[in-house]
Amino acid sequence: MRLIPILFLFISSFSIAQNNYPQDYFRSPLDITLMLSGTFAELRSNHFHSGLDIKTQQRVGLNVYASASGFVSRIKISHFGYGKALYITHPNGYTTVYAHLNKFSPDIEAYVKKHQYEKESFEIELFPNAGDLKIKKGAIVALSGNTGGSGGPHLHFEIRDKAERPINPMLFGIDIKDSVNPIISSIYAYPINENSFINKSNSKRELRLIPLKNGDYAVENIEAFGKIGFGIETIDRQNLTANKNGVYNIQTFVNGNKNFELDFRRFSFSETKHLNRLIDYEHYKTKKSRIQKLFNQNNPLSLYKDVLNDGILHIKDSTYSVYKIKVGDFENNNTWATVTIKGSKIDSIKSEPKKTTPYFINTNETTNLKKGKVSVDFYKDTFYDNFYIDFDVKNDTLLLHKDIIPTKKSFTISYDVSAYSDKDKSKLYIARLLGYKKFPAYSSTKRKGNLLTTYTRTLGEFALATDTIKPTITPINFKKGQWLSNFRYLKIKIDDKGSGISNYRATVNGIWILMEYDYKTKTLIHDFNDGLITETKNNLKLIVTDNVGNNSTFETVFYRK
Structure with missing residues (x-):
C-alpha cells in the first residue's frame, strides 16, 4: 500500500x-x-x-x-x-x-x-x-x-x-537543521454548497485522525455526496527548537491524481491579505486556530499550483474515492494523511437555515448603510462573497456584523458629530470595541468639519469614544537637579490611557534631541553620546500629545560636565 x-x-x-x-x-x-x-x-x-x-x-x-x-x-x-x-x-x-x-x-x-x-x-x-x-x-x-x-x-x-x-x-542555501516530519493536528471536511453533505450533514465536520506507526495518519472513513473540500491544521518543527512553525508545501491527490498544491516559496506583498481567505476565517476568529482550506474559493493567491476543479471533489453516488494529503517541509520531510470516501446519496440532508437580514452585500456593487448619524460605505470588491450583513446603530454604537468574514480591502465608517459641542467633539474618536469588556481601541480617525471617519478592514462593533485625559510623563533614571555626568542614557516613560500617543517632542536648551521610542516598554531614551548636550546646566522640555490632541509638558533641569 x-x-x-x-x-x-x-x-x-x-x-x-x-x-x-x-x-x-x-x-x-x-x-x-x-x-x-x-x-x-x-x-x-x-x-x-x-x-x-x-x-x-x-x-x-x-x-x-x-x-x-x-x-x-x-x-x-x-x-x-x-x-x-x-x-x-x-x-x-x-x-x-x-x-x-x-x-x-x-x-x-x-x-x-x-x-x-x-x-x-x-x-x-x-x-x-x-x-x-x-x-x-x-x-x-x-x-x-x-x-x-x-x-x-x-x-x-x-x-x-x-x-x-x-x-x-x-x-x-541558508541552512536550517531539520529532520522532523510536519505534524497534522486536525483535518476537516467541508460541504461546498447546499446540495452537498458529509456524514449526512451539510455542515463542516472535523474528522478523526488515526496515527500510524510510520508517522503518517489514517483518517476516519466518511460518506459524502456532491461537492466537498478539505481543510487542515498543520505545523512544522526543526531539530533544535520546539517552536510551532509553518510548513513549506501541501499537496493533495484524488485516486492517484494530483488535484491541489500550496507552494510557500514566494509571494508578493500585494496578495498577502488573501491569507484570510485561504484559512477558515470564521473558525480562526472563534476558535483561535488556523485551518488551511485545501480548495480555492475565488482567491487570487499565487501560492496555488496544479489546482484541478479548484481542489474540490465531486462525489457521486455508489463510488469509492481515496483522498491523500501530503504535508512537506523544506528538507522534504513529509507526512501523509489518507481519507477513504464512500459516495452515498440520501433523499434529504440536514441543512442549517440561511440567515437573512434587511441588508444584503453584493460584492460587485458599492453599498452604503446608514442609520441616524452613522454611515458605512463598502466599495466594490470589498468582500469575496455576497452575504446578508447585520447592521444596527444604538446611540453611538455601531453593530456591524461579527468579525467572521474576511475582507479584500478597507471600508469607511463615518460619524456625524454635529450634535456635540465644539469642546466635546474635539475629544471624540472612533473606537473598535474589543473583547468581552468592549474595550475601546483607537481606530485612526480623520476629522473634517462635523464628520469623523475611519478606514478599517475589520467588521465588528464600533463606537464614539471620548478622551479628555492627558498623557503621563515619568522620568525613569534621574531626578530634577541631578548631575548626570556619568550617565550614558536619559530615560523617560510616557503613557496614555485613552486614544494613545500620537507624537512627542523633546528639547534641551531649546535644541531638539533624538529620543528613541519603544512602545512595548513605553520608554523614551536619549543617548548622550550623540554629543548634542554640551552645557553644564540643561533645561529639558518634553511635550507628549495623544491622538485627539491632549498634551502634557514635562520640564526639568539636570547637570552634566
Missing part, C-alpha cells in the same frame, strides 16, 4: 528540488547555529510571514553580517512593524532585509542620525544613493535587537527579488 505514496514522493521531490536560485551567493546573517522561531510564509494575523525569524540566544546585540556585497538602498525606523530595518541591494538584483535591529554599524548609524536630526524625527525612511553606503559581504552592518513589533529578541531576515517579492531564504 506504500508504493503509491512513494511514487508521489519521488515525483513531488523532483519538482521541489528544481531550484534556480544561487546557492553560494548569500551567507548567513549571523555567526551562530541558525534556529528559527518563524519560517517563511508562516501564517500570521492578516499576512504571510515574509522571512525567517532567527533566534538570537534570547538576547540583543549579536553581530549582524551582510549576506552579500552591495549597497544600503533603504533604511526605515518605525515604532511598530520592523522597528529598525536595513535593506541591502546586491549586484545580482536581490535585496536582503534585516529587521528588529538594535543599532546599525557606526557609519550607517551616523548617516541615520544625521538625517534624524535634520528632520527632527525618530521615525524615518531613507533611500541612500548607490555610492553612499557600500557594503562588503561579511561586514558587520548592525546589532540584533527587539525593536518594532518584535515579540522577543530575534533577527528577521528576508531575501527579495527585483519586483520586491519575498522569497524563502532557504532556497538560497
Whole structure:
C-alpha cells in the first residue's frame, strides 16, 4: 500500500528540488547555529510571514553580517512593524532585509542620525544613493535587537527579488537543521454548497485522525455526496527548537491524481491579505486556530499550483474515492494523511437555515448603510462573497456584523458629530470595541468639519469614544537637579490611557534631541553620546500629545560636565 505514496514522493521531490536560485551567493546573517522561531510564509494575523525569524540566544546585540556585497538602498525606523530595518541591494538584483535591529554599524548609524536630526524625527525612511553606503559581504552592518513589533529578541531576515517579492531564504542555501516530519493536528471536511453533505450533514465536520506507526495518519472513513473540500491544521518543527512553525508545501491527490498544491516559496506583498481567505476565517476568529482550506474559493493567491476543479471533489453516488494529503517541509520531510470516501446519496440532508437580514452585500456593487448619524460605505470588491450583513446603530454604537468574514480591502465608517459641542467633539474618536469588556481601541480617525471617519478592514462593533485625559510623563533614571555626568542614557516613560500617543517632542536648551521610542516598554531614551548636550546646566522640555490632541509638558533641569 506504500508504493503509491512513494511514487508521489519521488515525483513531488523532483519538482521541489528544481531550484534556480544561487546557492553560494548569500551567507548567513549571523555567526551562530541558525534556529528559527518563524519560517517563511508562516501564517500570521492578516499576512504571510515574509522571512525567517532567527533566534538570537534570547538576547540583543549579536553581530549582524551582510549576506552579500552591495549597497544600503533603504533604511526605515518605525515604532511598530520592523522597528529598525536595513535593506541591502546586491549586484545580482536581490535585496536582503534585516529587521528588529538594535543599532546599525557606526557609519550607517551616523548617516541615520544625521538625517534624524535634520528632520527632527525618530521615525524615518531613507533611500541612500548607490555610492553612499557600500557594503562588503561579511561586514558587520548592525546589532540584533527587539525593536518594532518584535515579540522577543530575534533577527528577521528576508531575501527579495527585483519586483520586491519575498522569497524563502532557504532556497538560497541558508541552512536550517531539520529532520522532523510536519505534524497534522486536525483535518476537516467541508460541504461546498447546499446540495452537498458529509456524514449526512451539510455542515463542516472535523474528522478523526488515526496515527500510524510510520508517522503518517489514517483518517476516519466518511460518506459524502456532491461537492466537498478539505481543510487542515498543520505545523512544522526543526531539530533544535520546539517552536510551532509553518510548513513549506501541501499537496493533495484524488485516486492517484494530483488535484491541489500550496507552494510557500514566494509571494508578493500585494496578495498577502488573501491569507484570510485561504484559512477558515470564521473558525480562526472563534476558535483561535488556523485551518488551511485545501480548495480555492475565488482567491487570487499565487501560492496555488496544479489546482484541478479548484481542489474540490465531486462525489457521486455508489463510488469509492481515496483522498491523500501530503504535508512537506523544506528538507522534504513529509507526512501523509489518507481519507477513504464512500459516495452515498440520501433523499434529504440536514441543512442549517440561511440567515437573512434587511441588508444584503453584493460584492460587485458599492453599498452604503446608514442609520441616524452613522454611515458605512463598502466599495466594490470589498468582500469575496455576497452575504446578508447585520447592521444596527444604538446611540453611538455601531453593530456591524461579527468579525467572521474576511475582507479584500478597507471600508469607511463615518460619524456625524454635529450634535456635540465644539469642546466635546474635539475629544471624540472612533473606537473598535474589543473583547468581552468592549474595550475601546483607537481606530485612526480623520476629522473634517462635523464628520469623523475611519478606514478599517475589520467588521465588528464600533463606537464614539471620548478622551479628555492627558498623557503621563515619568522620568525613569534621574531626578530634577541631578548631575548626570556619568550617565550614558536619559530615560523617560510616557503613557496614555485613552486614544494613545500620537507624537512627542523633546528639547534641551531649546535644541531638539533624538529620543528613541519603544512602545512595548513605553520608554523614551536619549543617548548622550550623540554629543548634542554640551552645557553644564540643561533645561529639558518634553511635550507628549495623544491622538485627539491632549498634551502634557514635562520640564526639568539636570547637570552634566
